[in-house]
Amino acid sequence: MxxxxxxxxxxxxxxxxxxxWLQPGLVVxxxxxxxxxxxxxxxxxxxxxxxxxxxxxxxxxxxxxxxxxxxxxxxxxxxxxxxxxxxxxxxxxxxxxxxxxxxxxxxxxxxxxxxxxVAQRRLNRGPNIVAIGGGTGLSTLLSGLKRYSGNITAIVTVADDGGSSGVLRRELGVQPPGDIRNCLAALAREEPLLTRLFQYRFQAGSGLEGHSFGNLFLSALTAITGSLESAITASSRVLAVQGQVVPATNADVRLWAELENGDRIEGESAIGHASSPIVRLGCIPERPPALPRAIEAIAHADLIVLGPGSLYTSLLPNLLVPELVAAIRQSRAPRLYICNLMTQPGETDGLDVEGHLRAIEAQLATLGVDQRLFDAVLAQEELSPSPLVEAYRRRGAEPVECDTHRLTSEGYEVMLAPMQGSRPGATLRHDSKSVALAVMRFYRQHQRRTN
Structure with missing residues (x-):
C-alpha cells in the first residue's frame, strides 16, 4: 500500500x-x-x-x-x-x-x-442484570456480560471455607474473599496489570504461599473499614469496577448437608466431595440476613441469572438467604438458570438438567416456597464425542444431558447454546463470550415477546 x-x-x-461526535447521546x-x-x-x-x-x-x-x-x-x-x-x-x-x-x-x-x-453510552443504556452464584462460573459469566451492560450486580456466596479464603476465614475471622475477588477482577475496567496484581497468587514464602494478593487486600480492607461490604466498595473504586459486587449476606455462614445414606457433613469444601447423593442443604446460622443493596438490585432488575457454577456449593447457598428468595419471587424480571456443562463427581453425579432444576426446587421447598423461581433454563447443546469428553468421563464426570421436550412439557422455557466456545481448550468450561451472548439472546427474545 x-x-x-x-x-x-x-x-x-x-x-x-x-x-x-454528531451522534446523539454523547452529552458533548x-x-x-x-x-x-x-x-x-x-x-x-x-x-x-x-x-x-x-x-x-x-x-x-x-x-x-x-x-x-x-x-x-x-x-x-x-x-x-x-x-x-x-x-x-x-x-x-x-x-x-x-x-x-x-x-x-x-x-x-x-x-x-x-x-x-460511544461504548460507555451503550453500556450505560444496557439492562440491569443481577447475576447470582459463586466460584469460577460466576466470574466467567460476568467477564462476558460486561461487554453488554454497565448495570451489573453480582450477588456472591460467602460460604467458602477452603484454600486461601478458608485460611483467612479461620485465622482472621473475615468472610471468605476468594469468590468476591474473582468477580471484582472480572468486572474491572482498569489496566490489565492491576487486575493481574489482584489475582496474583504467592508461590512461596512462609505464611504467604497459596494466598492471592487480592484476598489479602480485601481482608486488610475489611479490618480497616469494619466490614467486607465497605472493603468491596473501596476495591471497586481502585479497579474501576463496571457494576457492583455484593455478598449474599454479611453473616458468617457455614454450610451443612444431609446425604442420602443418612450422614451429615459440614463445610463447603467437604460437601463438594460427598460420598452419597445430597438430599438437603442448610447453613449455620439459619435464615441469614441479606444486604439491602442486594435486595434493591433485585427489585430494579431487568434480568436475573442464577449460575453457572457448582450446584450445592456455589448456587444453592445463595438461596439459603430467605430475603433474597423473597425478592426474586416479587421481581417481574425474566429469570434464567444456566446449567453446568458437566456433572461434578461427589456433588451432582448422575444429574441431568431436570435433576439440577429439581434440586433447586427441593431446596426452595425447605423455605416453604412452592413457586418456581427459575422457569427458564440455558443448557449446553449436545457435546460431540471427543478425547476431552472421554478424559472427563474417566474422572467420573458426564455431560449434563437436557431432555428439551420433557422440560418444555412441564412448563420450562429451554434454550440450548454452544456455551463451551468455538475453540477447544484443555478443560470443558463455559466460555465467557459464548455464555454471555446466549444470555443476551434470551433477554432480547423475552423483550420482543413482552413489548
Missing amino acids: GRGDMRRRDLVSRSRRAAR KRWVLTSGLGLMIALLGAAVWADFKPIYWTIETLTWLLAQLTQVLPRGITGPLVLLLGAALVIWGQSRSFGSIQRALAPEKGTVLVDAL
Missing part, C-alpha cells in the same frame, strides 16, 4: 471519527453549544458595558474586510472559502482539544475518546 493510499485511509478514518454537543452561547452572551455584556462601541467597531471592521475580499474574488467563491476555513478551524480546534483530554485521562490507552464515549 502506497503512502497516498495510507493518507487517504487516514483522512477517511479521521472524517468518520469527527462525524461520530450540548455543552459545546452551551459554551459557545455563553461566550457570545459574555461578549454582548462587555459590549453593553462599553456603550456598544465594540459592536460598532467590529461591524465596521468586518464590512471593510468583506469589501476587500470581494474585490479580489467574487462573492460566490469568497463565501464558500470562508465557510470552509471556519469549519476547518472548528474541527481542528475541537479534535486537538479532545485529543489533549484523551492523553490526560488515559495516556497509555489506544482507545479514541469518541469511541470510548
Whole structure:
C-alpha cells in the first residue's frame, strides 16, 4: 500500500471519527453549544458595558474586510472559502482539544475518546442484570456480560471455607474473599496489570504461599473499614469496577448437608466431595440476613441469572438467604438458570438438567416456597464425542444431558447454546463470550415477546 493510499485511509478514518461526535447521546454537543452561547452572551455584556462601541467597531471592521475580499474574488467563491476555513478551524480546534483530554485521562490507552464515549453510552443504556452464584462460573459469566451492560450486580456466596479464603476465614475471622475477588477482577475496567496484581497468587514464602494478593487486600480492607461490604466498595473504586459486587449476606455462614445414606457433613469444601447423593442443604446460622443493596438490585432488575457454577456449593447457598428468595419471587424480571456443562463427581453425579432444576426446587421447598423461581433454563447443546469428553468421563464426570421436550412439557422455557466456545481448550468450561451472548439472546427474545 502506497503512502497516498495510507493518507487517504487516514483522512477517511479521521472524517468518520469527527462525524461520530454528531451522534446523539454523547452529552458533548450540548455543552459545546452551551459554551459557545455563553461566550457570545459574555461578549454582548462587555459590549453593553462599553456603550456598544465594540459592536460598532467590529461591524465596521468586518464590512471593510468583506469589501476587500470581494474585490479580489467574487462573492460566490469568497463565501464558500470562508465557510470552509471556519469549519476547518472548528474541527481542528475541537479534535486537538479532545485529543489533549484523551492523553490526560488515559495516556497509555489506544482507545479514541469518541469511541470510548460511544461504548460507555451503550453500556450505560444496557439492562440491569443481577447475576447470582459463586466460584469460577460466576466470574466467567460476568467477564462476558460486561461487554453488554454497565448495570451489573453480582450477588456472591460467602460460604467458602477452603484454600486461601478458608485460611483467612479461620485465622482472621473475615468472610471468605476468594469468590468476591474473582468477580471484582472480572468486572474491572482498569489496566490489565492491576487486575493481574489482584489475582496474583504467592508461590512461596512462609505464611504467604497459596494466598492471592487480592484476598489479602480485601481482608486488610475489611479490618480497616469494619466490614467486607465497605472493603468491596473501596476495591471497586481502585479497579474501576463496571457494576457492583455484593455478598449474599454479611453473616458468617457455614454450610451443612444431609446425604442420602443418612450422614451429615459440614463445610463447603467437604460437601463438594460427598460420598452419597445430597438430599438437603442448610447453613449455620439459619435464615441469614441479606444486604439491602442486594435486595434493591433485585427489585430494579431487568434480568436475573442464577449460575453457572457448582450446584450445592456455589448456587444453592445463595438461596439459603430467605430475603433474597423473597425478592426474586416479587421481581417481574425474566429469570434464567444456566446449567453446568458437566456433572461434578461427589456433588451432582448422575444429574441431568431436570435433576439440577429439581434440586433447586427441593431446596426452595425447605423455605416453604412452592413457586418456581427459575422457569427458564440455558443448557449446553449436545457435546460431540471427543478425547476431552472421554478424559472427563474417566474422572467420573458426564455431560449434563437436557431432555428439551420433557422440560418444555412441564412448563420450562429451554434454550440450548454452544456455551463451551468455538475453540477447544484443555478443560470443558463455559466460555465467557459464548455464555454471555446466549444470555443476551434470551433477554432480547423475552423483550420482543413482552413489548
